Amino acid sequence: MAGIVSSAPGAAPTPTLPQSLRSGGGGSIELAGPPPPSWGRVGVGGRARWKKPAKGALGIALFFAAWQVSVPLVGLEPYFYPPPSDVWRAFLELITKGILPVYLIDSIGRYAAGVSIGTALGIVAGLAIGLNRIADRLLSPTINFLFAIVEVAWIPIFVIWWGYGYKTILIALSYVVFFPILYNTLVGVRTAPQVYLNAARSLGASQWQLIMEVVLPAALPNIITGFRVGAGFAFRGLIFAEIVAAKTGIGYLIFEGAANHQTARTIVGMIVMGLLWLAIDYAYLKPLERVTVERWGSVTTAESRE
C-alpha cells in the first residue's frame, strides 16, 4: 500500500506520492546538514541572507591580514613569499600594461569553446551509445580505457599533431569535458524509467519523440551532473594546456610569472583563476543545477530547501 494513506477510519484512502518522489525525486540522496538557520523565523530573512557572504568576506579579509603580517615574520625574499600588497600591485600593473585583459579574454574564449564542443559531442555520443546495445557493447571497453587517460597525458601528443596554440587547447578541453558528459548521459539513458518508455510507445510515439520527450528529459539531471564535473575538469585542463601549448592565457601567466621570478604575478593568475571559477559557478552552474538536478534529480541540498 505504499503511497496510499488513510486519512480517517472508514474514509476513502488519499493517494500520496511515494517518499522517493517527494522533494528531490527517486532514490534521493539527502546531503546531510543542519536545517537552514532561517527556518521558522519571520522577518530575519533579509539579514540572514547577508550573514553568510559577510562571514565569507570576513574570513577572506582575515586570511589576507594574516598573510600580510606573516611576511616580515617569515623574513623571506618577496620572490619566495610575496606579501598581498605586492600581489595587488602586480594585479594593477598587469591591468595597466594590458596583459591581464588579453589573457583573461583568451582563457574565457578557449574555455567556453572547449566546454561547448565537449558537451555537444558527449551528449550526442552518450545518446547514440546508450540507445544502441551493439554500440554499447562495442565501445564501452574503449571508452573506459580512454576515460582513464587524463588530458595531461594527451597534450604532448596533441601538440605533435596540431602544434602549439588554439587548436590543441580546444581539443584538449573538449576531450576533458567529453567523458564525464558521455558517462553521465549513458547512465541517464540506461536509467530512464521503463514505465514512461512503455507508456510513450503505447501512445504511438515515434523513436525521435521517445528520445526527445522521454529519454532526454530523464537523462537531463545526469547530463547536468556530468556537465558540472566536466566544467570543473576543463578548468584545470585549461591551466595545464595553456602552460604547455599557449603564449597567452591565465595558465600561461601563472607559468610565465614563475619562470621570470615574478611570483606575485603567478599568485595574481591563481587568484584570477579562482575568482573566475566562482563567477562561472555562481552565474551558470548553480542556477542550471537548481532547475534540473535538484528539481528532478538525485540530489537535494539544505540550500535547495530554503
Add this chain to the structure above:
Amino acid sequence: MIRPLLVTLLVLLSYGGYELWLTRGGAMKLTVDEVSVPKGHYEITVNFPPEAFHVTRMQAIGRLIEVKGTSVFLMDVGADDARELARNYWIADVKPWRGL
C-alpha cells in the same frame, strides 16, 4: 534561469563597451591621414618600457627595428594592423616614421 541570462548580457555589454572604448581611443591616437599608405613605418610610444608581451604583439604585425626607452620602431606595418595596434590602451601614441 534569469541569472545566467542577466550575467551573459552584462558580460556582453561590458565587452562591447570595452571594445568601443578601445576603438575610440585608437582613432584618436592614429588619424586617418596618418595611415594613408597600405604599408607604413611607425614609431609607437608605449606608456611604459615594453615587456615581452608587448614586443611580441608588435613583432607579429611588422618588422621590429628598435626599442628605445618607451618607443618602438616598426617597419612595413599594414594599415589595418596599425589601426588595430593603436586601439590598445597601453599605447600612448602611434605616428608615422620615415624608416631606415
